[in-house]
Amino acid sequence: AQSVTQPDIHITVSEGASLELRCNYSYGATPYLFWYVQSPGQGLQLLLKYFSGDTLVQGIKGFEAEFKRSQSSFNLRKPSVHWSDAAEYFCAVGAGAAGNKLTFGGGTRVLVKP
Amino acid sequence: SAVISQKPSRDICQRGTSLTIQCQVDSQVTMMFWYRQQPGQSLTLIATANQGSEATYESGFVIDKFPISRPNLTFSTLTVSNMSPEDSSIYLCSVKTGGNTIYFGEGSWLTVV
Numbered sequence: 001a002q003s004v005t006q007p008d009i010h011i012t013v014s015e016g017a018s019l020e021l022r023c024n025y026s027y028g029a030t031p032y033l034f035w036y037v038q039s040p041g042q043g044l045q046l047l048l049k050y051f052s053g054d055t056l057v058q059g060i061k062g063f064e065a066e067f068k069r070s071q072s073s074f075n076l077r078k079p080s081v082h083w084s085d086a087a088e089y090f091c092a093v094g095a096g097a098a099g100n101k102l103t104f105g106g107g108t109r110v111l112v113k114p
Numbered sequence: 115s116a117v118i119s120q121k122p123s124r125d126i127c128q129r130g131t132s133l134t135i136q137c138q139v140d141s142q143v144t145m146m147f148w149y150r151q152q153p154g155q156s157l158t159l160i161a162t163a164n165q166g167s168e169a170t171y172e173s174g175f176v177i178d179k180f181p182i183s184r185p186n187l188t189f190s191t192l193t194v195s196n197m198s199p200e201d202s203s204i205y206l207c208s209v210k211t212g213g214n215t216i217y218f219g220e221g222s223w224l225t226v227v
Contacts, residue, residue, distance in 0.1 A: 105156065106155075
């Protein structure tokens with residue numbers, strides 16, 4: 001069965017600093033990989049996705065993620081964090097037929113210091 | 115992309131009662147799903163809502179507790195039956211578009227007292 005691990009439960013960064021969120025997955029086939037963000041009291045917003053092709057994918061809000069098959073990782077990065085980036089971030093792997101069923105990691109809560 | 119509307123957005127319910135959550139999508143989609151997010155937790159897939167047939171439930175979820183309907187390609191309902199405080203969660207509708215992208219609604223925040 002597939003699984004996703006987000007090793008960092010909380011991360012605190014200063015505004016303007018860079019951010020990297022780690023995601024490791026376990027899945028026997030080529031994964032469909034997603035990053036979502038959940039702001040307080042909100043639903044999930046898709047940041048970016050990877051299915052195939054270029055292993056560095058660009059998303060919304062200045063985020064990017066890199067797929068590394070050898071490390072089973074799909075880390076999310078942003079070069080300069082804004083206060084509005086404070087939220088919870090979820091990595092997910094799509095399994096089953098065409099990656100329909102998402103398995104989520106436990107999430108990483110990002111706090112942004114002024 | 116897809117715009118997904120859920121109703122109700124929030125509700126407080128008495129234990130032992132049932133609540134039906136509606137999910138409306140602004141375009142026809144082939145796949146619709148229901149997820150649960152318990153307080154402070156990640157998301158767990160409840161079931162795949164199949165149009166014109168019975169939903170496909172994940173391990174740990176049963177039809178008697180979470181009956182699901184999907185009468186057409188843009189609408190689905192999830193009922194949480196005989197609720198207990200442990201059912202207090204966010205219930206999220208999700209759809210898969212033609213671009214293999216999966217989008218979520220804003221969620222229905224349910225508190226059972």
